[in-house]
Amino acid sequence: xxxxxxxxxxxxxxxxxxxxxxxxxxxxxxxxxxxxxxxxxxxxxxxxxxxxxxxxxxxxxxxxxxxxxxxxxxxxxxxxxxxxxxxxxxxxxxxxxxxxxxxxxxxxxxxxxxxxxxxxxxxxxxxxxxxxxxxxxxxxxxxxxxxxxxxxxxxxxxx
Amino acid sequence: xxxxxxxxxxxxxxxxxxxxxxxxxxxxxxxxxxxxxxxxxxxxxxxxxxxxxxxxxxxxxxxxxxxxxxxxxxxxxxxxxxxxxxxxxxxxxxxxxxxxxxxxxxxxxxxxxxxxxxxxxxxxxxxxxxxxxxxxxxxxxxxxxxxxxxxxxxxxxxxxxxxxxxxxxxxxxxxxxxxxxxxxxxx
Numbered sequence: 001x002x003x004x005x006x007x008x009x010x011x012x013x014x015x016x017x018x019x020x021x022x023x024x025x026x027x028x029x030x031x032x033x034x035x036x037x038x039x040x041x042x043x044x045x046x047x048x049x050x051x052x053x054x055x056x057x058x059x060x061x062x063x064x065x066x067x068x069x070x071x072x073x074x075x076x077x078x079x080x081x082x083x084x085x086x087x088x089x090x091x092x093x094x095x096x097x098x099x100x101x102x103x104x105x106x107x108x109x110x111x112x113x114x115x116x117x118x119x120x121x122x123x124x125x126x127x128x129x130x131x132x133x134x135x136x137x138x139x140x141x142x143x144x145x146x147x148x149x150x151x152x153x154x155x156x157x158x159x
Numbered sequence: 160x161x162x163x164x165x166x167x168x169x170x171x172x173x174x175x176x177x178x179x180x181x182x183x184x185x186x187x188x189x190x191x192x193x194x195x196x197x198x199x200x201x202x203x204x205x206x207x208x209x210x211x212x213x214x215x216x217x218x219x220x221x222x223x224x225x226x227x228x229x230x231x232x233x234x235x236x237x238x239x240x241x242x243x244x245x246x247x248x249x250x251x252x253x254x255x256x257x258x259x260x261x262x263x264x265x266x267x268x269x270x271x272x273x274x275x276x277x278x279x280x281x282x283x284x285x286x287x288x289x290x291x292x293x294x295x296x297x298x299x300x301x302x303x304x305x306x307x308x309x310x311x312x313x314x315x316x317x318x319x320x321x322x323x324x325x326x327x328x329x330x331x332x333x334x335x336x337x338x339x340x341x342x343x344x345x346x
Binding site for chain 2: 009015097
């Protein structure tokens with residue numbers, strides 16, 4: 001059999017598997033040693049930033065309040081994350097591609113998977129599967145407790 | 160945006176709005192498949208437009224229950240045909256040559272009329288193989304060999320390293336080859 005013929009035959013597999021491959025949420029992996037180490041490193045980094053940076057900048061810790069909100073730029077639109085991270089991606093969103101370094105705007109989110117709603121043709125909202133803090137109540141995120149979750153990003157011109 | 164049943168009904172009513180409704184809802188989905196295979200925006204766009212035309216010509220008599228896979232399959236077939244046509248004079252930039260080279264590892268590459276394989280039985284066997292796989296492995300396999308997704312995209316989507324994805328696909332190809340051989344499919 002020729003490879004092209006097999007590829008063509010493979011095109012007829014069960015529709016469910018075709019749909020599942022793009023719509024299934026990632027299975028949550030148990031938090032292992034690797035993630036514990038990463039979490040510990042992040043904690044150390046956070047503490048270092050909070051304690052050392054103000055000294056370097058000759059200012060107090062209130063400086064952090066003036067730091068601009070992280071922004072990403074996808075297809076010419078600027079996006080900000082205002083909502084709490086969620087574990088489940090809304091069913092209408094589908095994987096598009098990964099965020100490029102340029103689009104990530106130094107947010108360290110490059111490589112995160114972008115999910116879009118095909119019905120939202122202007123892409124007013126997108127989701128990123130990214131590392132983020134953990135919600136501790138309806139309005140607060142504990143950034144020292146790192147996790148992987150879906151974060152909604154909203155285009156700035158819709159605000 | 161319109162639901163699938165309404166879009167299909169537009170085709171059955173021979174209402175040309177069916178095309179724009181399809182483009183709105185599934186244009187990006189089809190374009191991604193064509194782009195993966197062909198790696199060329201212009202060819203991919205042509206494939207997507209041909210997909211709408213094919214859908215128009217096949218509904219009726221068809222009334223697909225899952226419009227996404229119905230359209231995706233048309234796009235995939237059209238893009239593979241275009242790839243075959245393109246490779247006659249130039250090398251594709253898409254994933255098709257890489258994916259097909261991986262498939263070549265477990266097929267003979269010859270047209271042997273004597274061992275005419277029953278396609279329906281082969282599809283059933285592949286489906287059975289896929290059914291037995293853990294869902295994450297099945298999804299990786301389908302992303303690569305149905306959607307022609309790149310290794311890097313799969314790695315990012317499934318939160319794996321590229322090396323891990325390649326190793327997983329290698330093992331799954333070998334597993335599929337053995338599974339089919341055991342069932343008498345000499346590919």
